[in-house]
Amino acid sequence: MYKNYITGQTVLTLNLDFAISANHLANAISWFVDSIPEDVLLGKTAKTGRPAYHPAMLLKILLFAYSRRTYLVYAEPLC
Numbered sequence: 001m002y003k004n005y006i007t008g009q010t011v012l013t014l015n016l017d018f019a020i021s022a023n024h025l026a027n028a029i030s031w032f033v034d035s036i037p038e039d040v041l042l043g044k045t046a047k048t049g050r051p052a053y054h055p056a057m058l059l060k061i062l063l064f065a066y067s068r069r070t071y072l073v074y075a076e077p078l079c
Contacts, residue, residue: 003051029063 020026033056041055065071 003053025067026064029060029067033060033063 036056036059038056041059045052
C-alpha cells in the first residue's frame with residue numbers, strides 16, 4: 001500500500017501560472033521512470049504500518065536531484 005500522489009500536486013499554495021516545457025529534463029525523467037515495469041519497482045512491499053511513498057515518485061525526485069547536483073549532506077556535529 002502506498003500513499004496516493006498525483007504528478008504536479010503541491011502541499012503549499014503557490015502561483016503556478018507556468019508550465020514545464022515538453023523538452024524539459026523533468027519530463028524526460030518522468031517518462032523514463034514511468035516506462036519501468038511496476039513489478040521491478042514494487043518488489044516486496046509491507047502490508048503493515050504507515051503507507052510508504054510510491055517508489056516511482058521517490059525515484060523521480062532522486063534522479064532529478066542528482067541531475068541538478070543536489071546531494072544529501074550530513075553535517076558533522078560541532079562538539
